[in-house]
Amino acid sequence: MSETSTLVAQDITHRFGGALALDSVNFDVRGGEIHALLGENGAGKSTLVRILTGALTPDSGLVVVNGEGWRLRNPRQAQDLGIGVVYQDFHLFNHLSVAENIFSSSPHPPSRFGVSARRDMYAQSHELLASFGIEVDPRAQVSSLDAAEKKLIEICRALLRSPHYLILDEPTAALEPRETSKLLGVIDQLRARGTGVILVTHRLGEVAEIADRATALRNGVNAGSLTASEFSLESLAHLIVGQEVLVETGPQHVPGPTKLKVSDLQIRKDSRPVEVEVGARELVAVIGLIGSGVSTVMDTAAGAIVSRGARIEVDGISHQFRSRGQAQSLGIGAVPIDRKVSGLILNASVAKNTGLANLESYSRAGFTSRKKLRNAAEKSKELFDIRLQSVDQPVRSLSGGNQQKVMFGRWHQNGSNILVIQEPSQGVDIGARQEIHRYLISFAEQGGTVLFSSSDLEEVRVLAHRIYVMHAGEVVKILDNTGEDRPSRQALTQAMADTNLVGVDREVSL
Numbered sequence: 001m002s003e004t005s006t007l008v009a010q011d012i013t014h015r016f017g018g019a020l021a022l023d024s025v026n027f028d029v030r031g032g033e034i035h036a037l038l039g040e041n042g043a044g045k046s047t048l049v050r051i052l053t054g055a056l057t058p059d060s061g062l063v064v065v066n067g068e069g070w071r072l073r074n075p076r077q078a079q080d081l082g083i084g085v086v087y088q089d090f091h092l093f094n095h096l097s098v099a100e101n102i103f104s105s106s107p108h109p110p111s112r113f114g115v116s117a118r119r120d121m122y123a124q125s126h127e128l129l130a131s132f133g134i135e136v137d138p139r140a141q142v143s144s145l146d147a148a149e150k151k152l153i154e155i156c157r158a159l160l161r162s163p164h165y166l167i168l169d170e171p172t173a174a175l176e177p178r179e180t181s182k183l184l185g186v187i188d189q190l191r192a193r194g195t196g197v198i199l200v201t202h203r204l205g206e207v208a209e210i211a212d213r214a215t216a217l218r219n220g221v222n223a224g225s226l227t228a229s230e231f232s233l234e235s236l237a238h239l240i241v242g243q244e245v246l247v248e249t250g251p252q253h254v255p256g257p258t259k260l261k262v263s264d265l266q267i268r269k270d271s272r273p274v275e276v277e278v279g280a281r282e283l284v285a286v287i288g289l290i291g292s293g294v295s296t297v298m299d300t301a302a303g304a305i306v307s308r309g310a311r312i313e314v315d316g317i318s319h320q321f322r323s324r325g326q327a328q329s330l331g332i333g334a335v336p337i338d339r340k341v342s343g344l345i346l347n348a349s350v351a352k353n354t355g356l357a358n359l360e361s362y363s364r365a366g367f368t369s370r371k372k373l374r375n376a377a378e379k380s381k382e383l384f385d386i387r388l389q390s391v392d393q394p395v396r397s398l399s400g401g402n403q404q405k406v407m408f409g410r411w412h413q414n415g416s417n418i419l420v421i422q423e424p425s426q427g428v429d430i431g432a433r434q435e436i437h438r439y440l441i442s443f444a445e446q447g448g449t450v451l452f453s454s455s456d457l458e459e460v461r462v463l464a465h466r467i468y469v470m471h472a473g474e475v476v477k478i479l480d481n482t483g484e485d486r487p488s489r490q491a492l493t494q495a496m497a498d499t500n501l502v503g504v505d506r507e508v509s510l
């Protein structure tokens with residue numbers, strides 16, 4: 001690629017209704033460079049991404065590709081100019097196979113393929129997936145996959161076209177550390193080949209590790225940039241929020257007696273049953289590589305799936321959950337991994353979504369009181385600093401991190417005293433992440449019980465009293481995270497990857 005290869009957002013302004021989402025923004029990436037695009041939730045990152053990929057035409061400004069200015073009208077146009085993208089939310093065809101999805105934006109749609117071409121398609125898909133070290137059958141239907149696998153398929157689809165510029169909008173939010181480092185490796189190779197990469201992320205460790213430059217948007221304005229030699233977690237955080245950011249310390253209080261216990265949960269045919277317990281006033285993390293069974297434990301505890309034989313005890317009384325509703329009625333609030341599929345109703349208002357777990361309490365004589373719903377939503381807006389114009393706004397129009405906060409608001413308003421949360425701060429900016437952490441710690445301090453899973457090991461280290469490590473459907477370690485020798489980040493990574501530990505090494509026995 002020539003030295004003049006650049007992708008530039010030039011003087012971009014865009015409004016949604018009356019609200020100014022981007023205000024004369026300039027941003028560029030050169031071939032062979034990784035440019036991180038940072039900013040708080042709602043700062044305008046995804047809007048800028050959609051403009052650069054033709055999914056949204058701005059009110060004014062141009063997209064300049066290798067020196068030529070364009071007003072992009074549709075995604076196809078951007079694709080033809082060599083711009084590839086992986087959007088923040090999922091854009092897959094659930095009823096199609098993995099390979100068909102990977103090839104879905106290729107110029108030759110798979111349906112027109114002959115038998116040998118299909119075989120090729122499967123082989124190429126397999127190869128691409130293997131580069132991330134995941135064994136997904138290219139013939140499997142996408143609906144059967146978990147969030148991380150889906151994200152990797154979207155990344156493979158973008159890579160298939162060998163784009164000159166690749167824009168990744170929070171690609172690692174759904175990935176665990178091992179997949180994340182694979183992805184960062186792939187991005188590094190792309191850079192070496194001359195591809196210009198725009199990486200949108202809230203994970204500042206990633207930025208420090210791989211980016212050449214970082215630029216932050218603040219309220220739709222370009223707030224400035226740093227180059228690699230200036231990177232530190234503090235300098236990046238400062239760039240994003242415009243002020244000093246405090247270092248987190250973790251929970252200081254002492255947990256109480258067992259409140260929630262999952263037992264006799266057999267995840268694989270031949271695996272030892274899983275047993276996990278969490279006390280009142282306690283925060284417990286479950287971690288593990290993809291396929292280790294973490295999501296099964298979480299979904300079982302939330303009543304989202306029925307695991308045959310599994311017992312769930314709440315306050316010492318044993319239950320076999322048949323539904324989410326049953327878990328809810330026992331005071332369990334759940335934040336699922338994919339809030340868009342099993343958590344929020346995207347087209348309904350923020351107010352409606354806030355009251356969703358408990359519509360009866362907002363009703364009189366069978367009619368839902370919109371005023372009560374709105375009041376509740378206004379309260380959670382205050383509490384969680386949800387950035388929105390009106391609680392009547394559909395959840396769809398909120399930024400990703402703010403959608404997550406609506407979920408927390410729901411359970412807070414509902415008076416749940418047990419929270420079962422997958423990826424508490426997925427897609428949430430550092431400011432909001434700290435608010436969520438402070439909320440969870442104070443929720444526990446006041447008697448609440450928190451069971452959470454997270455692929456973000458820093459989050460695990462600052463939140464959890466205890467950490468369950470899973471491998472191949474079993475709990476292989478239980479780590480105490482309160483004393484002097486709290487596990488390091490490396491120790492946690494090691495514990496998840498180490499297959500030899502199965503059945504041998506329990507550090508804390510219950």
Ligand SMILES: Nc1ncnc2c1ncn2[C@@H]1O[C@H](COP(=O)(O)OP(=O)(O)OP(=O)(O)O)[C@@H](O)[C@H]1O
Nearest residue numbers: 016021041042043044045046047397398399400401
């Ligand atoms: N379709 C839409 N209709 C109305 N407002 C929108 C729409 N899409 C985005 N917005 C608003 O534009 C602003 C920027 O949103 P955007 O999604 O670009 O933020 P972001 O920086 O990507 O945030 P996050 O980190 O949470 O993903 C927000 O105030 C958001 O509510």
Ligand SMILES: [Mg+2]
Nearest residue numbers: 045046088400
């Ligand atoms: Mg976004």
